Amino acid sequence: MLLNESKFNKWWVLIYMHDPKPARLSAIPSKGLFFFELLIAFLITKLPIISIPFKWFESYFHEISHGLAAIASGGIVTQIQLFPNGAGLCFTQGGFAPFITFSGYFGAALWGYIIFLLATWRAGIKFTLGILGTTVLASLIFWARDLLTIFILISLAVVFLMPLKFNNFAWLNSLLRTLGLMIVLNAMASPTILFGLSTQGDAAKLSQLTWLPAWLWVIIWLVFSCTMLWMCWRRVDDKKPETV
Helix, strand or coil, X not given: CHHHHHHHHHHHHHHHHHCHHHHHCECCCCHHHHHHXXXXXXXXXXXXXXXXXXXXXXXXXXXHHHHHHHHHCCCEEEEEEECCCCCEEEEEECCCXXXXXXXXXXXXXXXXXXXXXXXXXXXXXXXXXXXXXXXXXXXXXXXXXXXXXXXXXXXXXXXXXXXXXXXXXXHHHHHHHHXXXXXHHHHHHHHHHXXXXXCCCHXXXXXXXXXXXXXXXXXXHHHHHHHHHHHHHHCCCCCCCXXX
């Protein structure tokens, strides 16, 4: 009897290890695929005109992070404004000013990592796209006041919600991972323009609020963005075939 149980356990383990269903639930990229998606994300962020719509994503998540920080610290959001060149503004009242100001670049990098992480969950692609699209629509309803911002937010919502009409979601995971990497890369590059700006930008405002130099805040944001990119890399399946 004990021998039969032992054989049964070994047989069950072998069946489980070779069951393709758990693998189908995963969309974790191989090393080769990760570097390919990272290269595509990098190239798109460097293209002069094509990169602008994709910068809207980083700008949106930057501004929404300011807004969420304001709400979390007891303040309110009165308006979010996005511009064609990828810039943006978030108008708040109340809350803890240093926390609100710091959260923009910090939050954008974090959002990029979270999107990448969720995109490694194949079965959850509908859920992820739905949550992201709903978040954008909520921002549109409550905080968009000008026509340009309304247009940009509608465009972002369509990007997230339109793919829900398709039945085959395998390719969406790769696109969403690339978008997450793009947001992280933009969050990494954006603070560098603040070097040397002593009177404007989030770093200058934080310097006024905390008496710490603006360049220190820029370095903190850069380090955090690099950490988020490294966390994406840590998610890679180094045993997965490169042909996947």
